[in-house]
Amino acid sequence: MNFKKYLKVYKKFLHTSLASELEYKTNILVDLITAILSLIGSIFLLTIFFQNNGYIGGWKFEQALIIQAIYTILNGITNTWFNPNLSEIVKHIREGTLDFVLLKPIDSQFFISLKKINPSGFLEIMLGFFLLIFCIRINQINLSLSFLTLSLITISCSICILYSLWFFISTTTIWFVKTWNATEVLRSFLYIGRFPLNSFSFSLRIFFSIFIPIAFITTIPSEVFLGLSQSWKILLEVIVATVFLITSRKFWLFALKFYSSASS
Amino acid sequence: MVQNIIDVRNLSKSFDISSKEPGLKGTIKHFFRRQKKSLEVIRDISFEIKEGEIVGFLGANGAGKTTILKMLCGLIYPSEGSILVSGYLPFRRKENFLKNITLIMGQKQQLIWDLPPIESFYLNASIYDLDKLEAKKRIKKLSEMLEIDEELFIPVRKLSLGQRMKSELLAALIHEPNILFLDEPTLGLDINAQRNLRKFLQKYNKETNATICLTSHYMKDITSLCKRVICVHEGAISYDGKLDLLLKKLSPVKEILIVCRSEEDANKLENSGFTVKNKIKNEITIKIENNSITSSLKTILNNFDIEDLFINEPPIDEVIGKVLIKKDYDI
Numbered sequence: 001m002n003f004k005k006y007l008k009v010y011k012k013f014l015h016t017s018l019a020s021e022l023e024y025k026t027n028i029l030v031d032l033i034t035a036i037l038s039l040i041g042s043i044f045l046l047t048i049f050f051q052n053n054g055y056i057g058g059w060k061f062e063q064a065l066i067i068q069a070i071y072t073i074l075n076g077i078t079n080t081w082f083n084p085n086l087s088e089i090v091k092h093i094r095e096g097t098l099d100f101v102l103l104k105p106i107d108s109q110f111f112i113s114l115k116k117i118n119p120s121g122f123l124e125i126m127l128g129f130f131l132l133i134f135c136i137r138i139n140q141i142n143l144s145l146s147f148l149t150l151s152l153i154t155i156s157c158s159i160c161i162l163y164s165l166w167f168f169i170s171t172t173t174i175w176f177v178k179t180w181n182a183t184e185v186l187r188s189f190l191y192i193g194r195f196p197l198n199s200f201s202f203s204l205r206i207f208f209s210i211f212i213p214i215a216f217i218t219t220i221p222s223e224v225f226l227g228l229s230q231s232w233k234i235l236l237e238v239i240v241a242t243v244f245l246i247t248s249r250k251f252w253l254f255a256l257k258f259y260s261s262a263s264s
Numbered sequence: 265m266v267q268n269i270i271d272v273r274n275l276s277k278s279f280d281i282s283s284k285e286p287g288l289k290g291t292i293k294h295f296f297r298r299q300k301k302s303l304e305v306i307r308d309i310s311f312e313i314k315e316g317e318i319v320g321f322l323g324a325n326g327a328g329k330t331t332i333l334k335m336l337c338g339l340i341y342p343s344e345g346s347i348l349v350s351g352y353l354p355f356r357r358k359e360n361f362l363k364n365i366t367l368i369m370g371q372k373q374q375l376i377w378d379l380p381p382i383e384s385f386y387l388n389a390s391i392y393d394l395d396k397l398e399a400k401k402r403i404k405k406l407s408e409m410l411e412i413d414e415e416l417f418i419p420v421r422k423l424s425l426g427q428r429m430k431s432e433l434l435a436a437l438i439h440e441p442n443i444l445f446l447d448e449p450t451l452g453l454d455i456n457a458q459r460n461l462r463k464f465l466q467k468y469n470k471e472t473n474a475t476i477c478l479t480s481h482y483m484k485d486i487t488s489l490c491k492r493v494i495c496v497h498e499g500a501i502s503y504d505g506k507l508d509l510l511l512k513k514l515s516p517v518k519e520i521l522i523v524c525r526s527e528e529d530a531n532k533l534e535n536s537g538f539t540v541k542n543k544i545k546n547e548i549t550i551k552i553e554n555n556s557i558t559s560s561l562k563t564i565l566n567n568f569d570i571e572d573l574f575i576n577e578p579p580i581d582e583v584i585g586k587v588l589i590k591k592d593y594d595i
Contacts, residue, residue: 105362
C-alpha cells in the first residue's frame with residue numbers, strides 16, 4: 001500500500017467534505033447546539049440515577065462520569081466519520097454508485113469509510129475530552145505513561161470494534177439491499193454504553209459482552225482510567241478488536257463478489 | 265497489425281431474481297417465502313474489440329448491454345466464460361487495469377454535489393496519483409476540448425444537465441484512460457449538448473486512439489460514432505459487424521420521389537416497370553433496391569422528363585428498431 005498516496009487522498013477527502021459541509025452554515029450551527037445539549041442532557045440523566053443511590057453497579061457518580069466522557073468521545077467519532085460514511089454504503093449499493101468507488105485505483109473500504117466527515121462531530125470529541133480531563137481531576141487519577149498507553153490502546157480498540165460492527169452490518173446491504181434499521185439498532189445499543197456494565201443484570205451483561213460487545217467499547221477503557229481493569233480484560237479487548245477488524249475486512253471482500261450493481 | 269484489446273469468450277451471466285404475485289396475498293407470501301429463479305441475462309457470447317475501435321452495443325431495454333459493459337470493466341463477476349481487457353482479468357480490479365479504464369453512466373454521477381466540479385477533478389487526480397501540475401495541465405486540456413470554463417467553478421447542483429455531463433466526462437477522463445465504457449452518456453441531453461458530446465468523443469478517440477464501448481438509445485450517437493455495432497437480443501449477440509452492412513440489410517430499398525414535368529410523364533413512368541408506392545398528379549414515389557439505384561436513376565433521367573427528385577432514406581430509428589426485436593441477422 002502506498003501510504004503517501006493514501007495520505008494525500010485523505011487530505012483531499014478532508015478538504016472536500018469540509019468544504020461541502022461549510023456550504024450549509026445553519027446546519028453546522030444546529031449540529032453544534034445539538035451536541036452541547038445532548039451532553040448536558042446525558043449528564044442530567046446520570047445525576048437523576050445517582051440522586052438516591054450513591055453507587056450504581058459499584059460505581060460512584062464521579063466514576064460513571066468517565067464512562068459518559070468516553071461515550072461522548074466515541075459518539076463524536078461516530079458522528080464525525082462513521083455516520084456520514086457508513087450510512088452512505090446503503091445508498092451506494094441501492095443506487096449503484098458503488099460502481100464509481102470500485103473502479104478507482106484505491107482501496108474501496110478506505111474510500112467508503114473515510115470519504116466524508118461531519119465537522120460538528122469534532123465538537124463532541126472535544127467536549128468528551130474536556131469532560132475526561134475534568135473526571136481525571138475529580139477522581140485524582142495519576143497520569144503515568146503506562147496509564148496513558150493503556151488508555152490509548154483501549155480507546156483505539158473501542159473505535160475499531162464500533163467501526164467493524166457498523167461496517168459489517170452495512171456490508172450486508174449487498175444481499176439485503178436495505179439495512180437502515182440494523183444500523184439504527186446498533187446506535188441504540190451504543191446508548192447503553194453510557195452506563196457501567198455492572199449496573200445490568202447477569203444475562204444482559206453476557207449479551208452486551210458476547211453478542212454485541214458494547215461492554216468492551218466504554219466500560220473497559222473507563223476501568224483503565226480508574227485503575228480497576230485487569231490485564232486479561234485489556235488483552236481480551238485487543239483480541240476482540242483485531243478479530244472484528246479482520247473479519248469486517250474479509251467480509252467486505254467476500255461480499256463484493258456478490259455485488260450485482262444497480263440496474264440502469 | 266492492430267491488437268485485440270478486449271477478448272470475450274463464451275461469456276454467460278445469471279442472476280437470482282425473486283418474483284412476486286400481485287395483491288396483498290402475494291405480498292405476504294413474498295415476504296415469508298421468496299420464489300427465486302435463476303435468470304440467464306447473458307448467454308454464451310464471444311467477441312473481440314481492437315485497440316482504437318468505437319463499438320456500439322445495441323439492444324432493447326433489459327437486453328443485457330449494461331451487464332456486458334459492467335463485466336468488461338470488472339464490476340460484475342461472470343458466471344461462465346472468460347474476459348481479457350488490456351491483458352487483465354477485469355474482475356480482479358488490479359490497480360494498473362483500473363488506471364487504464366473508465367466508466368461513464370449517463371444516469372449516475374460521481375461529482376460532489378455541493379462543490380464545483382474542479383474540486384472533484386483534483387480529488388480524482390490524487391486518487392490516480394497525479395501531481396498538481398500534471399492535473400492542472402490535463403484539466404486545462406480537457407476543459408478546452410469539452411468547451412467548459414466558468415462551469416468548473418460553479419457548484420454541481422447549479423449546473424445544467426449538459427454542463428454536468430461534460431464535467432462528469434472530465435472527471436472520468438482525468439487519468440487519460442485508453443478504454444472508455446460509456447453507458448448512455450447522452451441520456452436526457454438536448455440536441456446541441458448531444459452533438460457536442462459526440463464531437464468530443466470523436467476527437468478524444470482520434471487524438472488518443474482510445475477504445476470506446478458505447479451503449480445508447482439515441483441512434484444518432486451510434487451512427488455518428490460507431491463503424492461497428494454489436495446487437496444484443498435477450499442476452500445473446502444477434503449481430504456483430506459493420507453498421508453500414510446492417511443498415512443495408514435491414515433497409516434494402518430506398519424510396520425516390522420524382523417530380524415529372526407533366527402528369528403524362530408520370531403516367532409513363534408508372535407503367536415502365538418500377539415498383540410504385542404512390543402517385544399524385546405529376547409526383548410519383550417509387551421503390552428501388554439499393555444495389556440498382558445508380559442504373560435505375562440513369563434510366564429514369566435518360567427516358568423521362570424530370571423536374572426534380574428526392575431520395576428518401578428510411579428513418580434510422582425505424583430501421584434499427586427492427587434489430588431490437590429480432591434474434592438473428594445472418595449477413
